[in-house]
Amino acid sequence: MAAYKMELTAEQQAILDGQKGETLAKVMKTLIMYGEAFGATKMVPVTGEKGHLVTSFGLKAMTAVYELMDQLIEAGAISQQNFSVDPKPLDPNVPANFLENFVFKNFMYTRQNSYDKQLEKLGLLHKDAYTCACYLDEVGNTPKKGEVLSWAESSAVVYANSVLGARCNRNSGIIDIFGSILGYVPYFGLLTDEGRKATWIIDIQTKEIPEAQVLGSAIGMKVMEEVPYIKGLDRFIGTELNGDNKAYLKDFGAATASNGAVGLYHIENLTPEAKEQGDALIAEGAQVYVIDDAELKRVKDNYPVIWKNPDAKPKLCFIGCPHLTYDQLVDWTEKVEKKLKENGRKKVSIPTVFTAPPAVKEAFEKTDYAARLKATGVILSYICPLMYMNNPICGKKPVITNSNKLRTYTTARYYTNAEILDYITKEVQ
Amino acid sequence: MKQFEGRVIVPGTCQAEALVSHGGLNTLASFQKALQFGDKKATCGDQNNPDLYGKEMAGKALCLPQTIGSTTGGMVLFCANAMGRNPACLLFSKPIDSLAAAGAILSDVWTASSMPTIDSLGDDFLDAVQTGEMLKIDEDGTVTVL
Secondary structure, three states: OOOOOOOOHHHHHHHHHHOOOHHHHHHHHHHHHHHHHHOOEEEEEEEOOOEEEEOOOHHHHHHHHHHHHHHHOOOOOOOOOOOOOOOOOOOOOOOHHHHHHHHHHHHOOOOOOHHHHHHHHHEOOOOEEOOOOOOOOOOOOOOOOOOEEEOOOOHHHHHHHOOOOOOOOOOOOOHHHHHHHHHHEOHHHHHHHHHOOOOEEEEOOOOOOOHHHOOOOOOOOHHHHOOOEEEEOOOHHHOOHHHHHHHHHHHHHHHHHOOOOOOEEOOOOOOOHHHEEEEHHHEEEEEEEEEEEHHHHHHOOOOOOOEEEEEOOOOOOEEOOOOOHHHHHHHHHHHHHHHHOOOOOOOOOOOOOEEHHHHHHHHHHHOOHHHHHOOOOOOOEEHHHHHHHHHHHHHHHOEOOOHHHHHHHHOOOEHHHHHHHEEEEEEEO | OOOEEEEEEEEOOEEEEEEEEEEEEEEHHHHHHHHOOOOOOOOOOOOOOOOOOOOOOOHHHHHHEOOOOOOOHHHHHHHHHHOOOOEEEEOOOOOOOOOHHHHHHHHHHOOOOOOOOOOOOOOOOOHHHHOOOOEEEEEEEEEEEE
């Protein structure tokens, strides 16, 4: 067996030596190698109450993952904590034609039912715990400041680190559940005080509040996996966390994490560590990136248009990647209603899907807003738009979105919130 | 003869043709079509990566700064290895990122596949190596342009 540099407790060493079985020994070996790649010298306990996994889809091509999960279950190596998981890939309410459905059911998500059962055996929180925005109050997986997590899902990790002050590395799928099974994660990167220091200062000089998803995209592409300290944004979004700015940061963070690889950002005078430590969070020699309106325009104008026909009429619109909060759903409902009225229309002009966590959807559906949204023709779903767009036939459709994450991973075309609202409420040219 | 010294993440030896990406490799975007639809050569599907888009990645010495994007990335690499559609090796100019490390290590521990992985080869590595050149990778992390 290879010699490892990491200092292990007697219990960890015993697991590595196979005293709790070969499978658990391999889980330990994986996390040790993973930690040592980043200079970790020890494992630390996972102190967050619940986990979050990125793999929610029973994709035929991922057979190796499900075989590994079977190995874990058979060996009794199940999670020591309950976990939530990313959104389900399919929802019959979301428009898909015969051929698209055929591909979904016969070529792509053929393992969905069996994988859902595996997740239950491994420790799924509850049958509706499928969302990327697991940290929202309605879902019930909101870590506390300082807690160590073993999560994956880039948008959830960056939110937990930055807005909640929890500590989690940008783990990959599988690594997430390995930490939950062992109850330990290697100590490096964003778990350490040093790793949470900012190596970039972002100086926001825009005249108005920047579009969250374009700002996040610009920063992500510039700083990649480094930690940015953002100055000048509190002028627009305030100095106390509230529903509005948390939703803004959810969307902003998802763009930083998908357009780059940001796992933590600090917003001056707003996010917990920035409020406590201020400029002391900035590492010596940090680089500076000035963002003004021209820079945001440059970034947005450079997004490639990869539709076969760039002038095609959009056939579908997705809003809610990451999943929408309850307040965002209400806000969008009111805006769509108002704009439709102004434009003399009753229903949206492009099939439009709003996506939200099952628990948020359920809460929303208990209010009068549900009927109002339905009257506009908008469909409310718990789906993962990314998983939908992964269908190559769906991927050929001209789809528009306000999500920079969806733009990055699929052929969907990005528009700002205002542009999207305009698009779906007027006659399509 | 150009030679670079890196740090070994997953040990091994191989000889393979270089495929160079100057931007980050978006693992999910690059591999997802290959995994889903039987493309054994793993043709890169990331339209945002002009260096790699449309090029076959399986069996190549993939030279890159780091990987980016979805945290499914490591799992995607693991599946590519389990299916035998993986690059011959991963050669990083920068210190490895957490998703790539997870993919390389999961593949090493849990599959029969061998994908030597070396990082910290230096900033000039990606300028010095051209796509199509033959590279030799040694157990100690030395990369030689043949």
